[in-house]
Amino acid sequence: MKLYNFFRSSASYRVRIALNLKGLQYEYVPIHLRRGGGEQYTPAYTALNPQGIIPTLEDGGRVLTQSLAILEYLEERYPEPPLLPRDPVDRATVRSMALAVACEVHPLQNLRVLNYLKDVLHHPEEELNVWSRHWIVQGLTALEQIVQKVPSRGTFCFGHTPSLADLCLVPQLVNARRFGCDLSACPTLVQIDAVCCALPAFAKAAPENQPDAE
Amino acid sequence: MKLYNFFRSSASYRVRIALNLKGLQYEYVPIHLRRGGGEQYTPAYTALNPQGIIPTLEDGGRVLTQSLAILEYLEERYPEPPLLPRDPVDRATVRSMALAVACEVHPLQNLRVLNYLKDVLHHPEEELNVWSRHWIVQGLTALEQIVQKVPSRGTFCFGHTPSLADLCLVPQLVNARRFGCDLSACPTLVQIDAVCCALPAFAKAAPENQPDAE
Numbered sequence: 001m002k003l004y005n006f007f008r009s010s011a012s013y014r015v016r017i018a019l020n021l022k023g024l025q026y027e028y029v030p031i032h033l034r035r036g037g038g039e040q041y042t043p044a045y046t047a048l049n050p051q052g053i054i055p056t057l058e059d060g061g062r063v064l065t066q067s068l069a070i071l072e073y074l075e076e077r078y079p080e081p082p083l084l085p086r087d088p089v090d091r092a093t094v095r096s097m098a099l100a101v102a103c104e105v106h107p108l109q110n111l112r113v114l115n116y117l118k119d120v121l122h123h124p125e126e127e128l129n130v131w132s133r134h135w136i137v138q139g140l141t142a143l144e145q146i147v148q149k150v151p152s153r154g155t156f157c158f159g160h161t162p163s164l165a166d167l168c169l170v171p172q173l174v175n176a177r178r179f180g181c182d183l184s185a186c187p188t189l190v191q192i193d194a195v196c197c198a199l200p201a202f203a204k205a206a207p208e209n210q211p212d213a214e
Numbered sequence: 215m216k217l218y219n220f221f222r223s224s225a226s227y228r229v230r231i232a233l234n235l236k237g238l239q240y241e242y243v244p245i246h247l248r249r250g251g252g253e254q255y256t257p258a259y260t261a262l263n264p265q266g267i268i269p270t271l272e273d274g275g276r277v278l279t280q281s282l283a284i285l286e287y288l289e290e291r292y293p294e295p296p297l298l299p300r301d302p303v304d305r306a307t308v309r310s311m312a313l314a315v316a317c318e319v320h321p322l323q324n325l326r327v328l329n330y331l332k333d334v335l336h337h338p339e340e341e342l343n344v345w346s347r348h349w350i351v352q353g354l355t356a357l358e359q360i361v362q363k364v365p366s367r368g369t370f371c372f373g374h375t376p377s378l379a380d381l382c383l384v385p386q387l388v389n390a391r392r393f394g395c396d397l398s399a400c401p402t403l404v405q406i407d408a409v410c411c412a413l414p415a416f417a418k419a420a421p422e423n424q425p426d427a428e
Contacts, residue, residue: 050359051314062303065360066317069309076302088290089276095283100265102313103280107321116348121337134330145264146279 001026002058004048006033007210010106010171011067012055016205017167018071022078026057030212033111068102071164083164094158097146097165101172105139108132109175132179140176143169144186155195162196170196174207215240216272218262220247221424224320224385225281226269230419231381232285236292240271244426247325282316285378297378308372311360311379315386319353322346323389346393354390357383358400369409376410384410388421 003019003026005012019026031039031054039045040052049056049065057064059077064070075083084091107113109132117123117131147157147165157165173193176183183190196202207213217233217240219226233240245253245268253259254266263270263279271278273291278284289297298305321327323346331337331345361371361379371379387407390397397404410416421427 050363051318051353051356053318059303064303064306064310066310066313068313068317069306072309073302073306076305088287089273089278091290092278092283092287095286096278096280099280099282099316103282103317103321104265104267107317108327113322116345120348121335121341121345123335127335131330131335134334139265142265149264 002029003027003055004029004031004045004057005055006031007207007213009033009054010175011053011102013171013174013205013207014067014167015055015057015070015074016210017162017170017202018074018083020201020204021081021083021162022074024074024078028211030210032212068098068164071098071167075164081161083162083167085159085163090158093146093150094163094165097143097157097163098168100139100143100146101168104142105136105172106168106175108135109179129179132175133181136172136176136179136181137183137185140172140181140183140189141185144189147188147192155192157192162199162202166192166196169193170202216243217241217269218243218245218259218271219269220245221421221427223247223268224389225267225316227385227388227419227421228281228381229269229271229284229288230424231376231384231416232288232297234415234418235295235297235376236288238288238292242425244424246426282312282378285312285381289378295375297376297381299373299377304372307360307364308377308379311357311371311377312382314353314357314360315382318356319350319386320382320389322349323393343393346389347395350386350390350393350395351397351399354386354395354397354403355399358403361402361406369406371406376413376415380406380410383407384416 001024003015031045033040040054046052048063051065055067057070064073084094114128117128150158154160156162157169169189170193215238217229245259247254254268260266262277269281271284278287298308328342331342364372368374370376371383383403384407
């Protein structure tokens with residue numbers, strides 16, 4: 001298995017955690033998002049992934065894109081340990097938590113959006129940071145309430161083992177801290193993050209522990 | 215079943231198509247996104263959906279949020295007709311198409327983001343339209359290439375029956391046209407859209423055919 005990814009990309013980070021939790025070995029192929037105008041835009045890479053985004057996973061010669069689609073694939077193809085509960089409503093709850101990050105927060109503060117705000121709309125750095133903090137805090141505050149509503153909560157977003165929700169939460173909290181977000185409205189999420197980060201599968205996937213970390 | 219939604223919301227539209235394709239009856243509960251500062255922010259609604267976004271589905275007293283999580287739930291709970299293929303890699307391909315819209319395009323041109331650009335960053339209407347068109351055309355152009363790469367393509371995004379990918383594509387094309395996007399780079403998507411819109415399940419779900427349509 002080959003993972004085309006970047007140490008700081010939170011979508012990549014989600015997939016690295018899943019691969020580690022499931023005990024799957026993979027080759028790490030770094031795609032530097034800023035070097036040379038962005039290695040994700042080279043013809044060789046866009047032939048694999050026409051969106052010019054990361055991560056991309058190759059498994060047995062098949063090419064998979066979009067981190068959440070990759071996570072669902074890993075779950076179906078390598079089901080142990082499970083990253084989704086069994087009951088359909090519970091599965092929907094976990095997926096809605098993951099999507100609350102992946103659709104409502106992350107798309108608004110990724111590199112290409114910040115570049116557009118800076119280069120096309122001419123906003124200074126500080127306004128970009130205010131923008132990012134706004135969406136991150138709004139999204140995480142809602143996620144905090146969703147997580148608190150789970151009946152008989154465990155130590156993770158849902159239950160007593162890591163799920164897709166935690167795989168999305170932890171990388172998003174790295175971004176939240178990088179942008180200097182006030183996380184006082186999200187005490188449960190901060191606790192869950194600490195529990196996750198103490199696990200080897202999460203720690204090994206952390207940006208600072210990747211071969212291309214700066 | 216009860217669907218809290220809004221005629222013009224493309225996330226709502228996705229779920230309406232799925233319910234129709236699967237032949238599921240539901241009560242339509244309109245949540246007007248602009249009236250009275252936004253009915254999605256009322257305490258009664260945010261008690262159901264802390265994110266203050268639509269759609270929300272109630273099924274047998276259980277509450278489900280996030281359109282893609284709802285679609286996966288409907289697929290698991292009411293599997294016929296299937297909206298995902300059987301093979302894990304094919305499923306990942308369809309999901310990646312759906313996510314290419316739901317994560318890369320739709321979050322950037324929805325109401326709350328456009329409101330922020332207008333109210334906080336003081337951009338005039340025309341710059342908002344340029345912004346929306348930029349992300350829609352970029353995302354759909356990439357999706358066009360992904361769809362074209364599918365081996366032995368059928369008349370839909372993947373194969374010969376509608377899938378989650380089509381359920382995300384069709385509402386996004388409504389938005390694309392509303393913003394006046396040039397879709398000349400996406401001939402395959404435009405063809406697929408026409409095939410879908412001719413189906414009663416899609417037509418019945420269209421914004422203009424909803425009880426709250428303006």
